[in-house]
Structure formats: C-alpha cells, structure tokens
Amino acid sequence: MENTIKVERAILDLTQDDLAKKIGVSRQTINSIEANRYVPSTVLALKLSEVFGKPVNDFFKLSKDD
Amino acid sequence: MDCERTKIEKWSEFQLPNVWKLRGTIICLLIFGIMIALKFIDNEPLWLKDVLRKGLLVGLLIVTLSKEKIEDEMVTTLRFKAYTLAFIMAVMYSLIQPVADYIVNNFIYEASKHNDFSYFQVLSFMLIIQIMFFEILKRNR
Structure with a gap:
C-alpha cells in the first residue's frame, strides 16, 4: 500500500502532530503510515478522508505487492 | 444478547489505565530487590519465596496490561x-x-x-x- 498523506498534509499546512491530534492517534503513528510501515484500519482511513476532504482512494493506492 | 465471540472480544480488550504501568514497574522492582536481598539470608523461608514469585508475576502482568x-x-x-x-x-x-x-x-x-x-x-x-x-x-x- 502506498500513500500520499505527506502531500495532503502539506496542502493543508498541517504538521504530523496536528494531523495526529485531529484523528486521535500519536504522531509516531502518522509517521509510520507516511513511511508505509503501517497500514491503517478502515476507520482511521475514513478519518483521514474526512480531514483531507477527499475519498480514501485519492491518497491510498494499492502497490504491486498487494 | 451478546454472542460468545463478542464476549471474548470484550475480554481481550481489557486494559488497565496508564498509571498502572508505573505501579506495576515499582512492584516488580521492589519484589526483585527483596528476592536479591533474600539470597544473602541463610534460611530463606519457602513460603516467602513463593509469595514473592507470585507477586513478581502479578507485577509483570500489570505492566503488560497497562495502556x-x-x-x-x-x-x-x-x-x-x-x-x-x-x-x-x-x-x-x-x-x-x-x-x-x-x-x-x-x-x-x-x-x-x-x-x-x-x-x-x-x-x-x-x-x-x-x-x-x-x-x-x-x-x-
């Protein structure tokens, strides 16, 4: 799974900490998601979608390995 | 009515508040210290050793269960x-x-x-x- 959360976050001018607070997780979790070390649950993905105002498919993409 | 799976899922989610992590660590360190001190005593009471071992396990369990x-x-x-x-x-x-x-x-x-x-x-x-x-x-x- 690949994602463009870092880009979406930059568009909204949010730090990792700001985004983490908005969706109720730790900063390290946002960092791990951005680095593709952790795939979030559907609930978390939908929370991100709400913050970015975009559908989940716009910032999460399946990679060739998936 | 809750089904068996829902009940098990509820139990598996059981956790202690974060403050218990420190309490559990203190319990473990205290008991570990007492266990070391008892090694220098000649007639170490067996019942005490057993109680301390169980206490250490409880302390470790508290640490693992703490949020x-x-x-x-x-x-x-x-x-x-x-x-x-x-x-x-x-x-x-x-x-x-x-x-x-x-x-x-x-x-x-x-x-x-x-x-x-x-x-x-x-x-x-x-x-x-x-x-x-x-x-x-x-x-x-």
Missing part, C-alpha cells in the same frame, strides 16, 4: 504482535530449556537431581519477552 499514554490502533497492533512473539518464544523455551538443562547437568557437570523447571520460569520469561518486544516495536515504529 500507553496515547493508546491508538497501531499501539494495539504492536502489543498483540509482542504477545504472539512472547507466546511462541515461551513454548520454544519450555521445549528447549529442559533439554539444555539435562545436557548441562548430565554431560558437562555432574548429574544433579535439582533440575527444577517451574511455571514461574516460563511465565516470567513470557511476560518479560512481551514487555521487551513491545518496547522494541514501539521504539522502531
């Missing part, structure tokens, strides 16, 4: 990964340790009748491994 300051889904995932690793390693430990003990006691040293392999060894090993792996996974997330 983090920010308990999110990633921390929960890491915690369960650490439980899985600890369980597998404890089973391997309980299979390998008696064999290693037997070899050491019968081939390397003289034969001994004091090859005790207790539940305390396995459980404390499992809980310590869980705490250790959880901390390692958390630091490298």
Whole structure:
C-alpha cells in the first residue's frame, strides 16, 4: 500500500502532530503510515478522508505487492 | 444478547489505565530487590519465596496490561504482535530449556537431581519477552 498523506498534509499546512491530534492517534503513528510501515484500519482511513476532504482512494493506492 | 465471540472480544480488550504501568514497574522492582536481598539470608523461608514469585508475576502482568499514554490502533497492533512473539518464544523455551538443562547437568557437570523447571520460569520469561518486544516495536515504529 502506498500513500500520499505527506502531500495532503502539506496542502493543508498541517504538521504530523496536528494531523495526529485531529484523528486521535500519536504522531509516531502518522509517521509510520507516511513511511508505509503501517497500514491503517478502515476507520482511521475514513478519518483521514474526512480531514483531507477527499475519498480514501485519492491518497491510498494499492502497490504491486498487494 | 451478546454472542460468545463478542464476549471474548470484550475480554481481550481489557486494559488497565496508564498509571498502572508505573505501579506495576515499582512492584516488580521492589519484589526483585527483596528476592536479591533474600539470597544473602541463610534460611530463606519457602513460603516467602513463593509469595514473592507470585507477586513478581502479578507485577509483570500489570505492566503488560497497562495502556500507553496515547493508546491508538497501531499501539494495539504492536502489543498483540509482542504477545504472539512472547507466546511462541515461551513454548520454544519450555521445549528447549529442559533439554539444555539435562545436557548441562548430565554431560558437562555432574548429574544433579535439582533440575527444577517451574511455571514461574516460563511465565516470567513470557511476560518479560512481551514487555521487551513491545518496547522494541514501539521504539522502531
């Protein structure tokens, strides 16, 4: 799974900490998601979608390995 | 009415508040200190040793069951990964340790009748491994 959360976050001018607070997780979790070390649950993905105002498919993409 | 699976899922989600992590650590350190001190006493009471061992296990269990300051889904995932690793390693430990003990006691040293392999060894090993792996996974997330 690949994602463009870092880009979406930059568009909204949010730090990792700001985004983490908005969706109720730790900063390290946002960092791990951005680095593709952790795939979030559907609930978390939908929370991100709400913050970015975009559908989940716009910032999460399946990679060739998936 | 709750089905059996829902009940099990509720039980598996049981956790203590974050403040218990420190309390559990203090309990473990205190008991560990007392256990070390008792090693220097000649007639160590057996009942006390047993109580201290159980106390140490309770302390370790409290630490493993305590929430983090920010308990999110990633921390929960890491915690369960650490439980899985600890369980597998404890089973391997309980299979390998008696064999290693037997070899050491019968081939390397003289034969001994004091090859005790207790539940305390396995459980404390499992809980310590869980705490250790959880901390390692958390630091490298």
